[in-house]
Structures are given as structure tokens and as C-alpha cells.
Amino acid sequence: MIELDQTHDPKLTSWVASANGHADFPIQNLPLGIFSPGGATPRAGVAIGDAILDLRAVLDGGLLSGSAERAAQAARGNDLNNLLALGAGPRRALRQAVSNLLAEASSLRSRVEPLLYKASDCLLDLPARIGDYTDFYVGIHHATTVGKLFRPDNPLLPNYKYVPIGYHGRASSVRPSGIPLIRPLGQAKRPEAETPTFGPSTRLDYELELGVWVGPGNELGVPIGISAAADHLAGLCLLNDWSARDIQAWEYQPLGPFLAKNFATTISPWIVTAEALAPFRIAQPPRPAGDPTPLPYLTDAADQAEGAFDIELEVLLTTAEMRARGLTAHPLARSNALHMYWTAAQMITHHTSNGCNLRPGDLLGTGTISGPGQDGCGSLLEASQGGKNPIRLETGEERHFLEDGDEVLLRGRCRREGFAPIGFGECRAVIRPAL
């Protein structure tokens, strides 16, 4: 299933100087997105170092042919949905062609160089129209730590190790990195109060997640079997599932989170493709002794052998005071995508097992991917133990939950001996006061 080719060669360099050794976007990554240069119209692009390659201009310049040209044609509008619908073949051909154009040895540099924009001069948009957004709950350390706050002796519910638990989120409020977050208003009931009150959330939180971009998808009524599921994973992004814990606690019974989550979801705007991630796929970590074997519809040898991703994840916090004093961001958490109890393929297969249809450009969140221990907490709910023990910052400030002016930044990086490291770019947003 995993195909490595010369686009993954760690010795490959680009004539785009900033790409060589770039923490996120060396020539081995080539993520796909939608960007607007200056005030111009949105279009498809490929990130390369500190620059963005205008894919439409590459197409119009006659620099592509065959499947790569077909892929770029599909991306000719202002979203990538039609490209995602094509699946891995054309996407891989496009990757190969763009890699050739940007490689140090390219004979076409003079024709390609005018089609680059400085990334700092561009606005990044969502890469696709998200038809539906689903959020899972596959981070087992998160599920366990949060469960302990409510059920100290029995943190995980009986279904957790059988069912990749998920729920539907809100597609309309997903925003790319950089769009500020407005603190939501909502109903909450304080423990000591008789009745709820309405006002700004006082327990605003982040959640460290990955987003899975859906490729071709399926027709209604036709499930995607586990052995085919990886073909429907087009790529990944970082995802911050902002959460208002006070609203959540009051509203979530019996139908789950609603207004506590749907006021905003921030994602990194680049689709890091399944092809770019191929070197970083590894075996699913073994289930702890005594855990049940997944049911047959969720079991596949290839998925067990290479269905997990080794992606280092990080959360950084900058407060208004830290910015004023010129301090660097405070690391809130470090984790890794290996702490997912279910693979992305298992999420896709479970989601469609009842016939539910996924469409190209749908987004699946993993749920909070916490690591073990205090420095792995993928949310402040976990880090502050339900708001009881605040985080202390270098400025002397404390945080039970997020304050106005705080900026949360998620980072993701893949490293493996023998391969060039790649990253996801930024997933950041600053919190503005409630209206």
C-alpha cells in the first residue's frame, strides 16, 4: 500500500532556496491548499519553503501533462474537492510533476519561478468546501483522563474499545489558521447555582487534534471496507476543536456536545497528502494486554502493519503579556499521533459501515490526541484537572482555561531516520473578547 518513490528521496533539493531544510515545507512535502495572492482570487497552490506555487498558472503555462494535468484541471476552481475526488493516482502524478518542476535539477526553473508567490503575501483559505465535519474520540489518553474527572474508578465507557466513538460537528464554522476566535456566549450552570445563566464562557479550551481529509468517498448505502479505507484518506491537517467546557457540561446530556463546540474549529490550511506522509506510516501500537480484539469489519492486516502515523504534535500558548514582553511561546503539550487507539482507516470504515456516505472534501477530526502524563495533555481540561490546578507561565500568569488575548498554536512534524522531516505549517488563533 505504501509506495515510496524519488519524491521522497532525502537528498532531493529545490532551487527554491528556502525549501531546503525548511521545517515544514521541503520539496519532500508539497502540500496542497487554496490561497489568494495579494487581493487576487483564490486558487490552488503548493507550499514550497517560504513560497507558494500557483498551480493554475502552472497548468495554464502548459507545464503539466497526463494524469498530473488532469489533477490540476480538477483543482482549477477555488476549492480542491474535485481533485480530492480523483483519488491517489492523479494526486501522486501531480506530486511527481511538481517535484520535477521544483527540483534543483529542473530545466524549467525559468518558466516556473515567475509562478511563485511569497507565502507571507498570501491569504490561505480552507482547502475544500467541507460537506460534513465529523469528530472522533480516538485519543485514548484524553478519553481516559477526561473520563476520570467524571468516573474515577471507571474512566472508559464499555463501548470505547469496540467502537471508534464519533459525533457530527459543524462544517460552517471551520476556519483556516489565523482567523481570531470570538469567545462564545452560552448557557451554563455553576455547581452551586439552582438555575443556569447566560454569558461569556469562562472555561474556554483548546483541543489538539488531527484532521483527515476524505478523498473519493462512497455512495449512500455502500460501506467502505477496511482494506479499501486508506484509499479514501487524501491527507491530514492540524485541527483545534475549541471547546467551551462550562457550556458543554450543562448541554451535553443526552445528545452530546453542540454549542460547546460549534462556534469555531481552526485547521492548518495545507493538506499534507497521503503521499507525503507515506514514509511516516508505521504499525499500530499493540493494544494493551486484556483489551478486546477489534471486530472483523475493523480488522485488516495492512492497516495493522502500517495504518498508524508517527507525527509529533505540539501545543504552544502566547498570552498578551508574553507578546508585550517579547517572550517566546510557552509549550503547553507534546504528543504524537501514535496515541490514537483507532487508525484513520478504522474511522473511515466505521463511519461508512452503516451505509453513511462520505463525500470528497469531508473532514474527520481524530479527537484530542493527548500523550501520557502531564506534559501530554491535549486540552486545558486535562492539564488543569478540570480547572482545579492552574498552569503556571513564565510571566507569573496562571491559566485554568484560556483568557482573552491568548493565542494557541498547534504544530505537527514527521521525522524518520533516512527521510527528510516534513511539517504541517501553523494552526493558530488568538482569542478575542465576547461581543
Add this chain to the structure above:
Amino acid sequence: MIELDQTHDPKLTSWVASANGHADFPIQNLPLGIFSPGGATPRAGVAIGDAILDLRAVLDGGLLSGSAERAAQAARGNDLNNLLALGAGPRRALRQAVSNLLAEASSLRSRVEPLLYKASDCLLDLPARIGDYTDFYVGIHHATTVGKLFRPDNPLLPNYKYVPIGYHGRASSVRPSGIPLIRPLGQAKRPEAETPTFGPSTRLDYELELGVWVGPGNELGVPIGISAAADHLAGLCLLNDWSARDIQAWEYQPLGPFLAKNFATTISPWIVTAEALAPFRIAQPPRPAGDPTPLPYLTDAADQAEGAFDIELEVLLTTAEMRARGLTAHPLARSNALHMYWTAAQMITHHTSNGCNLRPGDLLGTGTISGPGQDGCGSLLEASQGGKNPIRLETGEERHFLEDGDEVLLRGRCRREGFAPIGFGECRAVIRPAL
């Protein structure tokens, strides 16, 4: 807020003979939809009696002007989203213009008549691209009856009378009336079993709901206040929120229903507009003594005075055996939209109170609208008391839950002294065996 005009005149008749006295679509209704005549491309239409008026052809024929023309222009594509975005003014102008064209007294009959299609020759599509679908839980008899199955002494959770409880559903699997339903597969755990199994759902159910079509909607971060909320209700439809109770019971903790619901949602394909429904808006029934007053953000005098809808609702069942024997449908339940504990305006305002954005063409389900008593059960879960006491049919058949070959039909009718009755058309689907 409620404006009645000559389009509501009960004495108004149409030169389309089948419209006069039509149970659903007299000239006082004029619902909007998307239809395909024969094998032709989908387009906007207006139901009138047993016919459909081709709105695009009316526009192209130069039969509209002013705001009505602008509204029809917005509906020129294959969905009504842009028309819904315009809000009530242009929609009302279009209604007035179409009413004039179809009225007995119209001088333009000879130009309009060629633009009609027999409804039985047409396919009905979804009227809009549904960006997000949210399902509420405002039927208090349903919430109480279902709650009793789990908590006999305390059926309603403490938040119910403060929060219009809702959750996100799946937009991709909403289908218009007539599309068969494939019985879903899924995980379930029988009470006596140690572990779950995967297979066809054995507790397949319907849910009797109304759907609210969202009009203009709001920008992210800008709530819709309760006094403005009615302006965002473009119209209503019938909605069957198919549910697999066995899957639901096993999966729904802690994040709510997911695969138990997202395999299909069937709606009646016509948008019965807010204008057509104006005569049937009445005061919210008073809350039972002792119930809390809604919080101020959900309270509005006009909404209390005329925010509820008097819509009679009905569920009918036909089994394969009943069809084979030529028997008429069995009435499973009768209810009324008055059994909503929260109004549509309260649903809209609550949904956006945290800044969440609604977009034109979004769909909000009300949740199951059961009436009081056994013949008001809006789901078989209620009617069979959790599958314990089966329904008996004229054929001698029994139903704990739905069987393959069963067809469920929802109906909705508005009646008021001094006005022409109007209806919603059909919301039906037959159940096919699991794959």
C-alpha cells in the same frame, strides 16, 4: 410579523383544476422545490395541485418583474440556496406573482399553461444543498416518554426546560421522499451478551419530525437575536429521522447519536414557505405550571404570541403484506406541531447564540414531535415501549420495530377556520433489506 394578503384568500381558485380543493397544494400554498421533468435537468418549481410550474421557464418567458424576477433569477440554478438567502421580501413577491399567474382570473393562462408539468412525470430532488443539518429535541412528549424508558422517576434531564437541546446530524445522507432506505449494519450489544456483534439493525425505527429551512442566516460570531429569528425561517418540510435503536443504545455515550442516525434522513421535497404558513401561526401553548421561564435571550413577546405552528401530523405504515392484499395504510400516530416545547425561532436563536453561523439552505430538525398518549407516539420506540409491546396491524402482523418491505409515510396538514387548508405532500420511504 405575520402578514396576510390576497394570496391567502380562501375564495381564491386556480385555472389548474386539480389545485382547487387539493389536500396539499391549493393555490394558497405554492411551495418551492427542485424537480426534473422526464429526464431533463433539475430546476426550480412551484407545486400547484397535481402539477408543477417550471419557475425557470416562467422567468425566461418574461412573466416576472421586480422583486419576483429577482427571486426567480436567484433560483435559476439547480438548488434554491440563493433564493433562500434573499429572505422574505423577494420570496413574498414571487409568491404574489405566481399566485396572480395561476389564479382563475389570470389573463396570462395561455402563456403559463405550457410551463406546467404533471407532477407524476417528475422527479423531486432536495430543494437546497444542505450545508449543515442540525437535529433538535423539542418534542416534550417524546423526550418524556423516551426518558421514562431509562429513568422512570425522572424522565426529563435538568437542562431540558432551559436549553433547546440539539445535536449535529449528517447532511450528506438527507434524501427526498421516495428514495428507499437500506437497513443499516452496525455494532450492537444485546443486554445478555458480554460483547457486541456487527450485523443488520434489528431495531429500526422512524421519527416524526418537521424540518426548518434556514433563510439568510448569519455571519460567524454574530448571533441572531430572538426578535429577528423568524426572519431566518424560510419554510418547513416533513422529516423522518430514521433511527437504529440497537446501534444507538450501544454507541451514544458519551458523545450522542452517530451511526444510529446518519445512514439516512428522508424529507418531503417541497419547502412550504413561511408565507404560506402565516395563517397557521398561533401562540405558544403556555408552559405547564412550575416550569421555568425561558432565559431572556430566548424570550420575545411576538414569538410567544405567534411563534408556534398549528400543523396536524400523521404517520402511516404499509407492510409488504398490506400492499399485496391491497389494504390501505395503517395509521401509526397522529400529532401536532403544537407539542414542540420550543419554537423554531428559539431553536434558531439558541443555535446561533454562541456565534455559530447558519447558512441559507441549512436544515434544522425539530426532533420527534409526539403527541400525548399511545396514539401520539412519533416513534416505534415509544409506541412499543422500548420494543416490549408490539403494535398489531389489520393483517395480524405485529411490529416491535420496522421490518424489510415496510413503508413509512409522514403527512402534515394545516387547517384553520376561514382559510384554505394546505399540506406538505409526501415524506415516504420503503425499507430494503441490508446488503
